[in-house]
Amino acid sequence: MGLSDKIYKYIFMTVALSSFVFLIGIIIVLFSEGLPVLSSTGVMAFIFGKSWYPTSTPPEFGIFPLISASLVVTLGAMVVAVPVGIGSALYIHEIAGVKQKMILKPVVELLGAIPSIIFGFFGMLIVAPFLQDLLHLSTGQCAFTGALILGIMAIPVLCSISEDALSVVPKSYREASYALGANRWQTLWKVIMPAAGSGVSTSIILGISRVMGETMTVLLVTGGAAMIPKSIFDPVRPMTSTIAAEMGEAAVGGAHYHALFAIGLVLFLITLMMNMIAEYISRKYRMKLGQDV
């Protein structure tokens, strides 16, 4: 191997390994900064503790209200995003003509390019007051508004990935189905959708990850109360917005500071799990297809 080959090899290797280094670095920081609180409070008390009073004396670090807020908002967002996202993918793929498709798909993807802060102030200044008046809520900044806005934000992820999955289903499946006397909807539900199943499930999981990790929007629209929500119209404070709101005021190196890192760690583990599930589904699916994995 010549010298220039070697140089190129090492340049590209360095570049390729950089993501790995960043990932490891972040994991190390999350663990080393988060662990002190987990050991002093106890893992169970930290995760299932019902009170988050980081600044009172003595401080209480129970993040269950924050986890439940994240879960409620995410679940609600999926209730919005799954039918709309996958429904749009089906429409774009199955019903829209070539021209409509050429307009619709980029438009949906453009929705995903809007910065989250814009969704945030749109939610805070327009949607929240509107819902407050409409539904006679004590405040429009609540889990419901957050779920709605995050759901809209997740639509492009679901629609785009699902549509890609639908469009790689071989045309021969469709032909086989029609040739056996199936109509368009039977073909869609029984052949095309199952064949695109892994892509569609991946889109849902990536949508969940997107919503889980979203910070700016939830900070602005969910109201920020660190309580376990009794109803979807209660103000809540998901994990991400807690970190964003409190990191500035937590004393570096103090217990509060470490607790925020520990929240980051929990968040990271949840999204890691989501990615692993997504990977597992597509792997299992490829095995079902009889392809090599």
Add this chain to the structure above:
Amino acid sequence: MSDELRIKVENVNFFYGLKHALINVNMDIYKNMVTAMIGPSGCGKSTFIRLINRMNDLVLHATLKGKVLLDGKNIFDPDVDVVELRRKVGMVFQKPNPFPKSIFENMCYGLQIKGITDKRILYEKTENALKKAALWDEVKDRLNESALRLSGGQQQRLCIARCLVVEPEVILFDEPCASLDPISTRKIEDLIVDLKKDYTILVVTHNMQQAARISSKTAFFLLGELIEFGNTEEIFTNPKDKRTEDYVTGRFG
């Protein structure tokens, strides 16, 4: 052999956009007979066969003039139910296209969309069709395995069985052996010959020997025109048209 007329093609012209893919085609297809379509690539033989079960309906910007009469009824009449038509006229494609499901699920698909859900009936019909397609012995112990794990030849026989299970009367084969090895090809050919006693069969093939081996009548297409149509033996030994002769003797194609 009965000489009962099954399909009558009358003055068919077919266009893909502006491309004139079939030019004034007339043809009579008889029951219990294998009719082969031969000709070089792009001659319109596949387009022709795909008219018979209206598979070309899926093609955008395609227009058709003329009639295809199945038992005297024009299949392009507005009152024809295309789903019914496709149940009557089954099709096997060039590349084996089993669904990414188990062998049994592949077999059941056509029946389930017809509304048959009784497991016993599904199983019985599956067994019968797989036996007819000479695949039963090879797959009877692995019906729940993915159909994609079968070899190419087995997959194609599964596709034939999947087509037979819905009990069609006419079967269209669109180059059924194009992607298969000689041994699998032989099996499919034997199967087609065997099936003609119960079905009306049309086979598109680019392989002239195959047409000679399995068909009773042969149609030679060139650039969208039906050049010559007659008994297979005559087409190959005593063609009337110079172009047919040139093609079957291998001077082009």
